[in-house]
Amino acid sequence: MIRRNFLKFIVSMGLILTLITLMLPCSILAQPPVEEWVTTYNGPGNDSDEAEDIALDKDGNIYVTGYSYGDDTDQDYATIKYDKDGKEIWVKRYNGPGNGTDKAYALALDKDGNIYVTGYSYRADTGSDYTIIKYDNNGNEIWIATYNGPANGEDEAQAMAMDEDGNIYVTGHSDGIGTHRDYATIKCDKDGNLIWVARYNGPANGTDHDCTIALDKDGNVYVAGESEGIGTGADGAIIKYDKDGNEVWVARYNGPANGYDRFCAIAIDKKGNVYVAGESEGVNTGRDVIIIKYDKDGNLIWLARYNGPKNVNDGVSCIVLDKDENIYVTGHVDEKEELGILWDSLTIKYDKDGNLIWVARYNGPENLRDDTCCIAFDQYGNVYVAGASEVSDTDCDYITIKYDKNGNEIWVARYSAPGNTEEEANAIALDKEGNVYVTGGGEKSGSDYATIKYSQIVEITPMECFEVNFVKARDKKGAKRDQIMIIGSLKLAEEAMPFDPEIDVVTVAIDGKQITIPAGSFEEKNIWRLHYYRFKGDVDDVGRVHMHLDFDKCRWWMKIRGKDTSDLVESDGGTVELSIGTNVGEDSFEWTRKCKTRWAGFAKFIEWPPIRCCTIWP
Structure with a gap:
């Protein structure tokens, strides 16, 4: 009884x-994240080190790449592999033949676990060249591929993509002969052999900077950036190439002020529609956020502009799409009439038809400059952004922010490196368990790579x-x-x-x-x-x-x-x-x-003996 x-x-x-x-x-x-670990890397030159990109493999290992001062070698590529607990497995450095400035900006993994990094390296006879390095999973160098443009000048890769066959696509800007600076996009096979080169010189024969790349499911290649127009200043310009490097179409955008316009990011939906994001000078509004949707043939479907309340300079630097083709962008909004004095982090969601759904802003505790430059989202529709938050004229912290699908701020995580340093997060990644990884560093002397893992109670x-x-x-x-x-x-x-x-x-x-x-x-x-x-x-x-x-x-x-x-x-x-x-x-x-x-609910299970209770979480 x-x-x-x-x-x-x-x-x-x-x-x-x-x-x-x-x-x-x-x-x-809702709970704030837990900082599981922070791992830093100080190069042998004991100077500024900055990670630019991050990737995760299926085993939970973390890879970061960027550039780091060497001992009498200026800045070198520095690529690091960490295990899931943040323990350093290997570091691979690359000093180009010119013993000058070598900077890696992008990283990718193939299905076999090989690692690819790209950026540029300096040579005394050819200036800076695109440089792609392939490492195996143990950090052994497999090959190095370089591209030197026709002018033997400044050739700097900025972005990379990879297709299912392991082909590598790299884009950036390259000095031409009589064309000043051009877009230059190259394709290499998995063995590092150059397959094709596609160059684009804008109508003004002036400065054209390419900074972003994406592939669609059919192997077409899209690159975008800014390109000088005739009497229009810098225009946003996006190019579509087929898988063989043939130009399919070019779409250019000159904003209402006939001033400075550029595209910074590309995303492609499953129907082949193309979305570009960046900034565009408005009439008496400073620079505004711009999002444009093109169909697969390069026809403009819609254009959305966002002008912050102070009519100054606003812009975004990255874009992602969710499964419903909603668009998310992040960057900054200027909150003071004086240019660049007070920025807030800015994240915006649009639906697939270009209607504004929500705007989320973050102002740091010191009411100074806050800017987010990378973005990701999880399976529940939560959005994560990371960047930098200024705390003084000489000190910046990492910031990582999570918003729910309705734009409500869930948490903010800040990381301050030891000392008086200007640190910023440049890249973000999520694993299948909802852990968040950010990496970055700083240009100021004394700044190191800092890679952080945050765990969280998944929403x-x-x-x-x-x-x-x-x-x-x-x-x-x-x-x-x-x-x-x-x-x-x-x-x-x-x-x-x-x-x-x-x-x-x-x-x-x-x-x-x-x-x-x-x-x-x-x-x-x-x-x-x-x-x-x-x-x-x-x-x-x-x-x-x-x-x-x-x-x-x-x-x-x-x-x-x-x-x-x-x-x-x-x-x-x-x-x-x-x-x-x-x-x-x-x-x-x-x-x-x-x-x-x-509402939230639980199920309980009672057993005698002993008495037990368990929740269920399908």
Whole structure:
């Protein structure tokens, strides 16, 4: 009798705690990230070192590249591999034959784990040349490929892309003979052999700077930047090449002020539409953010401009698309009439038709210059940006900001390097577990590469409220089952949830970190029903039931004694009936969505002996 009463008490407390949690909005669960590690790299020259790009492999290793002062070698390429715990595995430096300035700007990995870096290196006889280096996974140099333009002058690669066959595409600017500076795009095969070179000289025969590249699914290549026009100043210019390097089309944009316009970033959707982002001089508005969508034939579909409230200089430097073809850009907005005195970080979301959805701005604690230059998003629609936040005339911090899909700020992480340094994050990456990696450095003497890993409690995405109706539940002997209640679901990884039935709080453990959800009032609306199920086993044999419910599907997972079974039931978004098993032990429940408000919910599983509670996170 004592045991039965105690069990009833535990079950009732579990229901109360579940309903308390069910009534809590997700914002209560938002937590700042945890700085798991910071790893720095100071080159042998003990001077300024700056990482420019980052990539992750399937095993969780991290690769960064950039440039670093050597001992009597000026600036050199410096590429580093770290393991998932931030431990340095290898460092590879490259000093070009001219013993001058060598800077790497971009990094890519192929499916075999090889690493490619590109930028430019100096030679006494040819000036600066495009330089691509391929390393194997152990850091061994496989080959070096270079490109020297026709004028033997300044040839500087800025961006790189790779196709599924391992071909490498690099773009930047290159001095021409009688053409001043041109776009120059090259394609190399996986062995470093040059396949083709495509150059573009704008109509004014002036300065043309290319800074970004993208590929579509058909192997076409897109490059963009700024190109001098005839009487129009610098114009935004994007070029499409086919896979053989033939020019397909050129699209140029001259803004309303006939002034300075440039494209800084490209994205391509699955239909082959092309999006470019950058800045464009407006009439009495300074420079404005500009987003243009072209179709696959280079026809302008729409153009969106954003002018900040002070009519000064605003711009963005990167762009990404989500699965619904919404567009995200990030950069800065000037918040003071004096040019460049006060910048805020600026992140904007547009829909696929160019309609503004939201604008998010971040002003750092010192009310100085804040700028974000890299962007990523996760599977839940959260957006991450990183860059720099000024704290004094001589000191900048890394900033990393997370916004939800509606543009609400979830958290801000700041990193300040030791000493009085100007540091900025230049690149960001996310892994499949939701960890965030940023890297960067600074041009000021004493600045080092700094690469940071942040872990976070992946955002809890609640499902809709629903009603669970008991249909039939029998055990293998035909007896009624007892001890299970199913209340709701959360979209996260499964973790144990201990709780104390004598106090009105519940503690959720996620990835080893604790969230405490305070007690609160709740109202039972009779949309849930309690049912019981009994699992038999020792303390290491926990039966877990997993349930996932979304707009049109219901999935039920059961794990008993290490064996998984699952079933998937399609529905019309209203009611589904799900059965597991076909014999005497068949279970059957009916799930009906009852409300539109999305709340968090838990399911608890009670076993005697011992008493246990677990959450489920499908």
